[in-house]
Amino acid sequence: MxxxxxxxxxxxxxxxxxxxxxxxxxxxxxxxxxxxxxxxFANAGQVSPGYSTPWAMPGLPRKALGWMLQKHSPLVIRARIDFAMFRWMTQLLTNCTEHAYDVNKARMLRIAEYSRDCLTALREETGITYDDRQRGLIQLFRTDAQLEHAHEDMRLLAESEVPHELLDVAAIVRREPGLAHAQHLLKGGLFLPGDESGDAHxxxxxxxxxxxxxxxxxxxxxxxxxxxxxxxxxxxxxxxxxxxxxxxxxxxxxxxxxxxxxxxxxxLPVYPVKGYSLTVPLTDPDRAPVSTVNDETYKVAMTRLGDRIRIGGTAELTGYDLRLSPDRRETLELSFSDLFGGGDLGRATYWTGLRPNTPDxxxxxxxxxxxxxxxxxxxxxxxxxxxxxxxxxxxxxxxxxxxxxxxxxxxxxxxxxx
Structure with missing residues (x-):
């Protein structure tokens, strides 16, 4: 055929x-x-089945309103007359129930876990390399509320038989020594040992x-x-x-x-959600990620890719606009500087791309x-x-x-x- x-x-x-x-x-x-x-081309670099979570979740509308008031909001909605965006947002809101969240997350975990197994088999078959590391992912929590919500995600991870471990701050630093100087900012973390990283491009x-x-x-x-x-x-x-x-x-x-x-x-209920990344030359391995971490507060991911650090995140609803926003760069730099700092931000490459999101x-x-x-x-x-x-x-x-x-x-x- x-x-x-x-x-x-x-x-x-x-x-x-x-x-x-x-x-x-x-x-x-x-x-x-x-x-x-x-x-x-320049996404966050994470192969993260354990972190497969739908945007649509209980409490999202309230959270989104709060984010709108923040300077470094993980979500930005640009006011525009866009009926496709309105339809997509309406469908998103209908999925913000506990039942829908459980169903959607279980589906995402199913295909993501299978995909990680397929990638492992492909790597073994072909010998392909891509600055890949198989050292897990840590989701970092800065607030008690984030830590509390993690227990609900852990329930769904357990039901899907996804390995995971709740870490205290000392355990986080043992796995990611580059966070030692930032441990006063942290409340805990969720470690996903089955997650990986690598350069998708x-x-x-x-x-x-x-x-x-x-x-x-x-x-x-x-x-x-x-x-x-x-x-x-x-x-x-x-x-x-x-x-x-x-x-x-x-x-x-x-x-x-x-x-x-x-x-x-x-x-097709797919809408572009604009994301940004910085690719930063590594300058101090002792203050850089060993593998990959996610800053839950700013929804920013930081990943070690060879002699580079990839910092990716933020979400912007603005149609097919590919202009680079200085504000979004500032958010990425803030999250990285808070937690690590072992890269030269002055020589970073700034990029944006459109993620094809479904409402569920x-x-x-x-x-x-x-x-x-x-x-x-x-x-x-x-x-x-x-x-x-x-x-x-x-x-x-x-x-x-x-x-x-x-x-x-x-x-x-x-x-x-x-």
């Missing part, structure tokens, strides 16, 4: 890899000159090379203009270099997926529900790197008519049918 994958980010490339491993003829189309040049580009060795063809610098369809199937994809045809089509365009699908009568936090992986040969692999939010291998493996199994290794029906777009 010939499969055309639209998008060469970490989701599209892992999809192409697993499809090629099953013997399919695969072509990948992307507007950029190489793989992983947009949202996969490096991984994706190296996996793309290995996919090419399997016979995958990549069409870079090729704009995707639209899909041609009959009543029941996709007939081709229009691109800036001509029309392409295949037996099956996979949409892995992240935040841009809804724009392609809307003219086809498919309303779970990605959309599976059939399109409208066209028999159109498949979706998108909506992973902040967890595209975490869920990429599992999503790609599962989708390849579905396209090939194989039974996936995890339950999958509630991961498709059909869950929004009501």
């Amino acid at each position: 010939k499969v055309i994958v639209l998008g060469a980010g970490v989701i599209g490339v892992t999809s192409a890899w697993y499809l090629a491993k099953l013997g399919h003829e695969v072509e990948v189309v992307d507007r950029q000159p190489a793989a992983a040049m947009e949202t996969s 490096m991984f994706t580009q190296r996996l793309a090379q290995k996919a090419e060795e399997l016979g995958v063809t990549f069409h870079y610098e090729t704009g995707i203009e639209g899909l041609d369809a009959s009543a029941s199937e996709i007939l081709g994809v229009r691109t800036s270099t001509g029309r392409m045809t295949g037996d099956a089509y996979v949409v892995a365009l992240g935040s841009y997926s809804p724009l392609l699908l809307r003219p086809m009568g498919i309303r 936090g779970t990605p959309v992986v599976g059939p399109s529900g409208r066209f028999r040969n159109l498949w979706l692999n998108t909506g992973h939010g902040t967890l595209g790197w975490t869920m990429a291998c599992g999503s790609g493996h599962m989708l390849a199994d579905l396209i090939a008519g194989r039974r996936p290794n995890i339950p999958h029906l509630d991961l498709s777009i059909d869950r929004y049918a009501s």
Whole structure:
């Protein structure tokens, strides 16, 4: 079968890899000159199944109002007339119940844990390296309220059999000595030993090379203009270099997926949530992360990537605007300076990308529900790197008519049918 994958980010490339491993003829189309040049380019670097948590949770509206009053808010909503954003926010709010939170988090943990296992197997099979470390993640709490909320997450982690440990401040510093001078700021932390870290951009580009060795063809610098369809199937994809045809089509365009699908009568509830990162040269290993930590107060992640530190976070609802905000940079720098400080912020590279978020936090992986040969692999939010291998493996199994290794029906777009 010939499969055309639209998008060469970490989701599209892992999809192409697993499809090629099953013997399919695969072509990948992307507007950029190489793989992983947009949202996969400079994310926080965390492969964090244990940290897979939906935004939509009980108490979020109250928290969001409080954040709006903070200078260094983890969430910023830019006032604009945007009906897609209003619909998405409405759906998000309907998921802010205890029952919905439990269901959504369990689904996210399921695919994230499976994906981490797939990544481990892929690494062993190929020998691929990407500044990767398998040393766990620590979620840092600065307040008693954050520590109290952690007990609820621990209940769900236990139900999903995800290893975890609540740490006191002394135990945190033993695992992350670079936090010694900041221990007065901390109340405790949640350690997730199964979580990992690595450079998603490096991984994706190296996996793309290995996919090419399997016979995958990549069409870079090729704009995707639209899909041609009959009543029941996709007939081709229009691109800036001509029309392409295949037996099956996979949409892995992240935040841009809804724009392609809307003219086809498919309303995909994915909205771009803008995130920022700093890539900082390492100057003092004794005041830098050993692995990866998350500052719960500012929702900022700090990860060691070789001789660099990646600082990523904040969330901004502002449509498809890719301008760099000085205020968001200040928040990233503040969190890092508070806790570590072992990097040269003056030489940092500042970046922004659009995370494709669904209102329930779970990605959309599976059939399109409208066209028999159109498949979706998108909506992973902040967890595209975490869920990429599992999503790609599962989708390849579905396209090939194989039974996936995890339950999958509630991961498709059909869950929004009501």
